[in-house]
Amino acid sequence: MAGFKISQYVTQVALIWIVGTSLGLLWLMPDPIAWFGIIAFLGGFSLVLIARRQNDAAAQQAEIKEEFSVGLPPAKAEYTPPQPALAPMSETLITEKMQQLFDRLPVALVQIDSRGRVGQSNAAAREFLRLEPAESPLFDSLVEGMGRSVSTWIKSARDLQEPTNPEMVHVRRSNGEEILQVSLMPPPVAGQGGLIATLSDATELKSLEAQFVQSQKMQAIGQLAGGVAHDFNNLLTAISGYCDLLLLRHEKGDPDYNDLIQITQNSNRAAALVGQLLAFSRKQTLQPKVVSVNEALSDLTHLLSRLLGEKVQLNAEYGKDLPRAYVDGRQIEQVIMNLVVNARDAMPDGGEVIIKSGMRVYDRPTRVDRAQVPKGTYVTVSVADTGCGIPPEHMEKLFEPFFTTKELGEGTGLGLSMAYGIVKQTSGFIFAHSTVGEGSEFTLLLPAHDGREPTVAIPKPNRANLSKSLNGLSVMLVEDEAPVRTFVARALAMQGVRVTEAASAEIALEKLEDADLHVDLIVSDVVMPGMDGPTWVVKAQESRPDVNVIFVSGYAEESFTSEYGEIPNAHFLPKPFSLKQLTETVRDLAA
Template sequence: MATAFPFLPVQASERGDRAILLGVAGLGLGTALLLLWLLGDVLAAGVFLLVFLAAGGLILLLGRHRSGLADAATMGDIGLLNAAIGDSSEAVAITDRSGRLICANRTFGEWFPGLPAPPGLAIGDHGDDRLAGAGRSAWRDGWAEVEGLATGRGRLSATALRAGTAQDHLVWRLRRMRGGQLVDETRRLVEGEGGQRLGAAGMMAAIADGGGRLVAANRVFLQRALGNEEAGIHALADLFDDSGGDVIRFRHEGDEATPLRVVQVPLDDGVGESPTLFLLLDDAGALRPAADAASDHVEALLAMLPLGLALAERDGRILFMNDAFRRAAGLPQGQPVLYPSDLVVKEDKAAVADAVRRFAAGQRMSGDIAVRLRYRADEAVALTIAGARGLGEAAVLLSLKDNSEESRLKNQVAQATKMQAVGQLAGGVAHDFNNILTAIIGHCDLMLLRHRPGESDYDDIQQIRQNSNRAAGLTRQLLAFSRQQTLRPQVLQLPDVISEISNLIKRLLGERVRLVVKHGRNLGQVRADPGQLEQVIVNLAVNARDAMPDGGTLTVQTYGVTAAEVRRLNSDILPVADYTALSVSDTGTGIPAELLGKIFEPFFTTKEVGKGTGLGLSTVYGIVKQSGGFIFADSKPGVGTSFVIYLPVHRADPMLDAPPPPKKPRQGELWGTGTILLVEDEDMVRAVAERALTRQGYKVLTAANGEEALEVLQGMAADGGETIDLLVSDVVMPTMDGPTLVRHAREMFPRLPILFMSGYAEEQLRRSIDLDRVAFLAKPFSVQQLAEAARDALGAKGTAAS
């Protein structure tokens, strides 16, 4: 350890005083000789010499006295400074005007052996020149600073401050910049208890400065590298023997020593020369070629497996990955990957690196971590990490499953579930809305019976009725989306349906869009509602027109798809069967991939505000699914969009093929007689229906629910007098629904005809109601439609009776 300087030696000033004294004596002697030559008087010359010498000696004594007082004061100041700066963690030095080192603290002596005076500290990379410039600036301005001095102890910053009573000294302070504190803490750790614990775990640790000299080391390192525990000053490279190629050993232990694995940890930011921490472990695996051979066999086995597998060494570097792993990670062809963290997004890098290190150093165990892949960042995947042993350099086994197909199926199931939930909601809303529209339309019909065309109120009532019918169309769209619409399926050919509406489609498309229609041969018949199928084609055509604002081509094509072709499609959604396909393709702007999965959702639209309700494609979806078909969409932005509808080929079945609808009777035939029991829980619907049936000549009894209706029927059965000719009932009612009421009524009146009213689909109700001789009337209905349904139900009774 170097000690601080309290003061400088004073022999130099004594020699200077003697030189001055000799000079004065010589000057006096020369002057006396000159006087002797000029005057020739020896006495006068001698007196002058004595007086001159006496005066010079007196002046010299006075000067020495004053210098001694100044030196004493200076020594007192230096002693005080030495006490103040002696224990500072910074390197502090004081120089005078001539650049001499006056004082330095203990830290300065440790950092700069030999105690050189600033700026001559032997700092490379022009460091001394920068210190000299700082010194000149300090003498001129009073203070100067310089940073980024690269030394073996890291990067330093230095300040120079002009100080002292006469402002004739510079105070130099040198301190470590960022990372310097880390060096000190690491050194204390390695040389202290932390180094002992590392040694107990079999890990050797050493610190080397920027010049490669050993600065600190734990006890295990010193014992292995030097054979003793005295560090001394050594070049770290001289302690190792790397003549064995890739194998590194301690030179002290000889050629038969265990190879070492060396990990370097820079303790600074890497600018210039910076200290480095070296961690060393025995690498016995380097001496086991059999393990390498086993590793080769393992890699060959992993390459054949369909699972995505990879091997990584202890520090996380990937040694091997099979093709399935590259596909699962979505790696581009030829993309290099050095570490598992290179596979994931930036946010997951730290978690993956930490997990790999933990499993590599821990016991033989495995675990999953949810990550987002760098090249497939749309959704999280599970990365399985397991500790591996006995596989050579490999310490970690990584597994990544290619779940893109599974994710696609999950998204489809989620989409179907969401559509089903929204469909149920839409069906319930449409049912309640139909009750309201039934009352509005019924009251309009009753009011129109009291007004004639030409009256002012007549036109207003007609307007209300037309708007109500428009609202009824909206409820039909909701029911079509929820697959609860009443369809009138017929056996038909798709080309016939397209030809019926081709002129309408051309008018809708306008002059800029060209319509191309293509039909395949030997198309199978399908069973669907022609009106609803026309709505599907029109909706798709309108969407295609809006996607081609600058014009384009709309292609409508029909073709057959055999069961063998469906099987080759390998679809998880489309069952294997014969289909007749309808394709509607455009050359428009296309749909982005992130929006393609949402286009069938209700109220979702990509059009501008006010240019679409978002029910068009959802209605198409509902009609196609209710007809037993399937619809798929494919789109490429900038190329166009294609919708393909698959309808199953219909096989002739007399029970399913409905007969053509009968001709409507004339208006005068709607009058009738008999007693009708009307059961409806909605007061407004019940009131309209009662008035409508009463005006047609029927006697109407009403009930607000199934219990009231059952009491009326039981009373009639007990009296044995008046009977019920027709029961008109809502299907869905609280406490007791319509079908339950009918079952109890048939026990008392087995031949009682039934007319059900409902806002739900007739086909769905027929499947859920196991009753015969039942007629249905869909809501909303007009007064005339209710009268016709009642007449037909009573007529069916008479036919059955005859």
């Protein structure tokens, strides 16, 4: 009975100790995964301790029995059922069992002593840190902090003697870089000194975070670029519009005529640059159709050869039996030309440009570089060169507007950003790979089309309307930009149009409350302070359902139709527009 009571007591004490220590660790540990690892380790250690106590209790029983049996007559033999013998465990065996339990923990654990050196560690931790069991280097020599230094962090945690928030650290590898998340905490028993570190692989998490940050940055830059482009388009509309009005009063022989032509030409160049900004921000107007990529590349070959010059050789490799793509062929050609020009500039002493077309099929969503490519079939176009390559520090900025490595005045830095925007607006992807000293390769992924081109009603110009007089037509003009409003009003008035102007949607609605005001056509800006164009037009059509509308905007048509949906009798005229484009659009709707 004595042995039973002792073992029972030891078991109860050990169980209380397990529960108490575990609850304490649950309160201390910042990482929930580590809770279970530590509890499992302490539980295993406790069971080994219980086994030792039971062995000691059995030995004490034997000694007591032998001591009290001296001088007594031999007792009558009684039958005792055979009991399983508990083999005594040596200290070495106990240590081995504990290390085995420690190594089997799913959580990587490292003991860091008071000098900052690695003490005990389990197999998972040694795998992360590439350590041998006998090694005990300084912990900060194995990892590199991403913010403050690791040695400073360890000292702070040691002085604080409280669990710290997890931090990310770099681990250098011969084949790249690994990122670990590390949590530091004091040992469970006070006064032992040092720290316990839990490690977990955060490489994938950090990659996703970097992808998200890059996406947010590109989106923010795109919004900024789109906003700047919108404002510039308003200015260019006024500049080119007033220039057109002046040209009406000058003949070719006039001294100012050539100057006005120069203003018009440079306004058009500025509009093209703004178009590149809109392309990056994915707010330009595209005209997609079903395109054979191989045919488009073949048609471009002669022009690309002229762009490359005599020093650079052009080679093309076209894939066979490729599906067609539903893209704006003109814009994709512009993307390819920009990539080829960049390749040429990377080879001032000559080299080779290789253009390839092909096909990729993804049967499930797939990670390509930092992008998640949806499942489907894609037509690929790659442009590779044998030039100087792109330094790694520049790769992250390649598609940002105005980023360029060229000398001042040699480039705008908008070529790749425009390519990025066009491809993304087409629901495609663009990837860049480069090795310094060997060359670069840019690859486009364009969604394949099923071959059935959507039926789009393309209005044919009515030649009878080109000479139709606008005299007597009544137009409501709503535009918050005074220079644009004044130009449009003057241009229409010159054609005999009665124009009612409004600087805001609210003023326009107030004027339309007058039942005697006749309106044949509404010309309205889209983006305005207060109520925007589509919103106020929908309200106006409640009382005037048959009125035609022309929306003018510095953004693309798709950017507002996707937000506001289809509006009855609505048409679109992108800014900047010329005097001729304005009058022709109004004349077509007045027919």
